[in-house]
Amino acid sequence: MLTLVLFNIFNGVILGLFYVLMALGVALILNLSNVINFAHGNFLALGGYFAFVLGPIIGYWPALLVAPFAVALIGLIIERTMIRRVYARDPVYSLLLTFGLAFIIQDICRTVWGPNGLPLSVPAALGQPLSSEFFFFTGYRLFLITVVIVAVIVLFLFLRFSRMGTRIRAGTLDMETVAALGINVRWLRSFNFALGIFLAGLAGVLAGGQIGLNPNMGDDLLMPSFIAIIVGGVGSLTGTLIGGVLIGVAAAVTTVFFPSGNEVVIYLIMTLVLLIRPRGLLGEEGLLT
């Protein structure tokens, strides 16, 4: 029983980390540009497929980094050609635009790589279980956790200490003032968008090694990442981080006792949080409200 509970909590943490990577990307874009990126899950899938293509050519380790960069580049192009045009408009347009893009990217993935699942092979050294008793404790999962944690730490350090990161945080609070200070806001938004997409691409490569690749692999992660943002509080990346891990673990623990309830429980958590604390756990009152 203890092993079973541990197994599920561990799974929950892994799931939560995927939620976190997705949600941080969505939140970055949402906080700075007021755009809900419906296509985020499809960028994630694209990241996985890029690693699938690049892996045999340049090896797994370089692909782990190159694939997210390639996806971020595509994100950058899409931002500069399309999404940028709707910033000044009613939010309904950015929602519809990313919604349409989600359809297109998913269809492209399906056409190019087929509707069925594909395995993304990881180096054999990572595939071994580290302990015979806790069979679920494989090297790959440990590696996955490490990469996500490192990525999150780097992201937070970047936002905290670099000049660009400071501008992103400032822009989240007051874009007008940032623009008045002579900072190129258009470029800031583009960069920020690409950064968010990079995180999606990274999550895609990691998820590919865990659950394999399929054209709608990101869809199941999109809604939970929205919930993570709402639970953590819009405007706070730390909140998003906590929200993601929280609902991941909650969903996994629920699976032990009530297998079909794991989706519903994260919505229950959201409703509870909203009832008790409408702005979310760490959300700032006034931002986006």
Add this chain to the structure above:
Amino acid sequence: MSTTTIGAVFARPARSNWVSLALIWLVLITMPLWIGAVGGYTALASRVLIFGLAAMGLNFLLGFTGVMSFGHAAYFGLGCYGTGLMLRYVTNSTLLAVLAGIVLGTLAGALFGALIVRRTGVYFAMLTIAFGQICYYIAYSWNDFTGGYDGLRGFQRQPIGIGPWVIDIQNNGVTFYYFVFVVFALCIALMGLLLRSPFGRTLIAIRENQRRARFLGIPIERHVWLSFTISTFFTAAGGALYALLNNFADPSTLYYVISGDIVIMAVMGGMRSFWGPLIGAAVFVVLQDTISSMTVNWMSFIGLVFVIVVLFFPRGILGFIRRRAVA
């Protein structure tokens, strides 16, 4: 632009408006007669009306109150499931079942609306999506009652008996179309009356300038909540009819993709005009039906429709035509 739209809604309809109004109803009444000749079928006509009703319902909120919901699939789907469950487990009366579907959708709308109405803009939209998904997962997980992933089967729309007469909507598609048409017409008449009432004008005031409306002493939250609930009423009515059309309630009617479809119908037709969403629904439904029978890559085409509408026709078909007419 904004003053002209208010004028267009509230001024006594000009002669040309009466003409176009008569034309719209004429087209809708005669649709089963000619839709076969242009390559369609009667069920497609019913689907146009159903999604038209759902999109016009959404537009009550989106176009006339200025508040965006991206979760209307939930109320559409609840209308669907309410009707299906009623027919399957409780009653043989189609009318009662439709009523149950509408009540279920509207109640959920009122409840969720109360929870999210204090939020605005993109955050409001995000919450509507999230709350909408709750219904999807409940229908999806509750296997014994809702049929889970496979959807709810095992019910049939029943003939309606009025006094000595029996209207056979069960086997006759054309008769069923006219049943849908009557429900549609009643809902649209109600919607038009609401928009012409002082309440409707208040909603438009909120859309035009929320802060100013608040300073005038209008309780914004209550009005937005009412508008949200009324809007879910109409969308749920569409969903209830959809269950009857298919004799089937599909969990994907609750999924957020349908929300996106309903929003694009409203925007594509022209969300600042009363009839725009119906036109958008007609174009979208026919396009989806045609493209999905022609190519496996229909998703790309539908996605492309979204992108093109957003980038090049943000005012929708009606907005585009009117602008051309003015210019």
